Amino acid sequence: MDASLAKTPLYDWHVAHGGRMVDFAGWAMPVQYRSVIQEHKAIRSGLGIADISHMGRLRFEGPGAAVFLAELLTRRVADMALGQIRYSLVTNDDGGILDDVLVGYFHNSHGQPFFLLVVNASNRIKIVNWIHAHLTVERANRPGEEIIWNDVSRLWAMFAIQGPRSVELLQPLVDVDLQSMRYYRGAQSPILHPAAQRQGCIISRTGYTGEDGFELSLGATIAKDVWEVLIELGQPMGLVPAGLGARDTLRLEAGMPLYGHELSEQINPFQAGLGSACHLVGYDFPGRDALLKLQNQPLREVRIGLTLAGKRAARQGAVILADGRPVGSVTSGSYSPTLEKSIAMGYVAPEFAQPGTELQVDIRGQIESARVVELPFYRRNKKGTKA
Amino acid sequence: MSQRQYTKTHEWVRVEAAPSGGKIAVVGLTAFALETLTDLIHAELPKTGQKVSAGKPMGEIESVKAVSDVYSPVDGEVIEVNGGLVDNLEHLADDPYDKGWFVKIKIADESGLAGLLDEAAYQKQCEEEAH
Numbered sequence: 001m002d003a004s005l006a007k008t009p010l011y012d013w014h015v016a017h018g019g020r021m022v023d024f025a026g027w028a029m030p031v032q033y034r035s036v037i038q039e040h041k042a043i044r045s046g047l048g049i050a051d052i053s054h055m056g057r058l059r060f061e062g063p064g065a066a067v068f069l070a071e072l073l074t075r076r077v078a079d080m081a082l083g084q085i086r087y088s089l090v091t092n093d094d095g096g097i098l099d100d101v102l103v104g105y106f107h108n109s110h111g112q113p114f115f116l117l118v119v120n121a122s123n124r125i126k127i128v129n130w131i132h133a134h135l136t137v138e139r140a141n142r143p144g145e146e147i148i149w150n151d152v153s154r155l156w157a158m159f160a161i162q163g164p165r166s167v168e169l170l171q172p173l174v175d176v177d178l179q180s181m182r183y184y185r186g187a188q189s190p191i192l193h194p195a196a197q198r199q200g201c202i203i204s205r206t207g208y209t210g211e212d213g214f215e216l217s218l219g220a221t222i223a224k225d226v227w228e229v230l231i232e233l234g235q236p237m238g239l240v241p242a243g244l245g246a247r248d249t250l251r252l253e254a255g256m257p258l259y260g261h262e263l264s265e266q267i268n269p270f271q272a273g274l275g276s277a278c279h280l281v282g283y284d285f286p287g288r289d290a291l292l293k294l295q296n297q298p299l300r301e302v303r304i305g306l307t308l309a310g311k312r313a314a315r316q317g318a319v320i321l322a323d324g325r326p327v328g329s330v331t332s333g334s335y336s337p338t339l340e341k342s343i344a345m346g347y348v349a350p351e352f353a354q355p356g357t358e359l360q361v362d363i364r365g366q367i368e369s370a371r372v373v374e375l376p377f378y379r380r381n382k383k384g385t386k387a
Numbered sequence: 388m389s390q391r392q393y394t395k396t397h398e399w400v401r402v403e404a405a406p407s408g409g410k411i412a413v414v415g416l417t418a419f420a421l422e423t424l425t426d427l428i429h430a431e432l433p434k435t436g437q438k439v440s441a442g443k444p445m446g447e448i449e450s451v452k453a454v455s456d457v458y459s460p461v462d463g464e465v466i467e468v469n470g471g472l473v474d475n476l477e478h479l480a481d482d483p484y485d486k487g488w489f490v491k492i493k494i495a496d497e498s499g500l501a502g503l504l505d506e507a508a509y510q511k512q513c514e515e516e517a518h
Binding site: 031032034035036037245249310311312313315334335337342364 | 425426428431447449450451452454
């Protein structure tokens with residue numbers, strides 16, 4: 001493994017437990033431990049845990065933080081309730097997507113409010129530079145509207161605990177009622193275990209799997225000990241560690257876009273089907289004027305889901321055809337362990353985007369039949385959760 | 388039955404006498420290769436009658452994460468393909484050297500066999516790759 005890669009606090013644990021380490025956005029991360037399919041199925045049917053400490057975490061506080069973020073993100077921020085989390089985009093002046101992010105509004109253990117922006121690991125430097133370009137020293141020190149921000153990506157670890165048994169595993173460790181916590185909500189809590197050394201965490205009902213689950217942010221210094229506690233407590237519940245491979249197949253089934261695949265600076269939110277993540281009235285953010293124009297224009301291409309007749313995966317870059325003529329390309333594709341067939345997302349001209357449309361995909365020279373389907377490919381049964 | 392030999396690209400080869408004279412190479416993927424790949428979803432095998440060349444791709448093995456070429460260890464012609472393989476990929480790693488054969492190739496030039504690895508040399512290569 002390349003010694004220059006960044007390591008999360010769990011690096012040694014991953015290696016010791018058979019994690020196959022790969023370079024992901026400059027981080028040494030486990031793509032899988034034993035089997036991607038087993039890890040995927042464990043999360044769909046029971047419980048899995050993934051180290052996502054490579055995610056970029058930017059923390060904002062001070063009286064000017066809410067308005068600054070409202071003027072950076074496509075989504076409203078200033079009206080967020082404590083504990084609320086929103087999915088948002090960061091767009092450039094042309095309306096192209098710079099990143100997709102989660103923004104959360106929390107109190108720390110001292111009762112001080114702050115915003116947490118979770119950005120893609122692959123975009124962290126770009127977004128940090130984008131913030132520097134828009135948050136001048138003058139702006140950050142405007143009397144009464146001061147803003148203090150830090151990149152806490154290295155200071156905080158982050159775990160994704162996903163699967164229908166997540167509440168069962170985590171409830172004994174926190175003092176907030178997880179059963180009643182709504183989706184896209186979070187809270188500050190102590191970690192009720194000596195391994196946490198009296199440190200707290202932020203726990204949120206969020207994830208990137210299409211399954212019920214939580215994400216846990218905690219200090220890097222206690223991360224490994226708390227992880228081992230979770231692994232031990234989860235043993236009787238069938239908890240398995242999951243790598244980036246399973247996270248990718250899970251999010252694909254859930255129809256969730258991944259930056260660098262479905263999202264890029266060349267794609268605007270309307271093409272990606274993310275118009276609902278853009279509030280174009282109210283705060284002015286980079287790209288808003290461009291998006292106001294784009295929203296009334298016909299789309300050149302739109303994001304679709306495809307199921308394929310064969311088992312072979314249509315991978316990123318595979319050409320999508322209609323009656324043999326190229327009409328778009330695949331952005332992500334894999335064998336779906338839940339549906340037991342090959343699924344893909346991609347972009348095509350709007351006239352081919354209607355569910356039921358019969359298309360083809362060129363998989364390394366072989367033409368495979370494909371059908372446009374509605375996204376997501378998989379939707380969990382929400383019975384029993386108060387989402 | 389002869390000893391198994393191996394390629395650097397993780398195919399195994401067992402040379403058998405052909406009923407009609409000459410020699411046949413039975414070819415598959417090694418246990419090490421299958422353990423490394425995991426999560427197999429598809430194998431694209433050559434057709435019977437297809438000419439293959441030593442060191443050149445003759446098929447593909449696809450896992451959830453990636454597609455890898457399968458190389459022919461010898462020059463020759465495919466005379467038989469393991470048709471049941473594609474539908475039983477989840478069991479391939481259980482029996483890679485017997486039920487898990489991919490193709491049988493009528494060897495055109497036996498001199499190519501000299502370049503294959505024996506068991507000890509192949510194990511050494513696997514140990515190095517595992518690090």
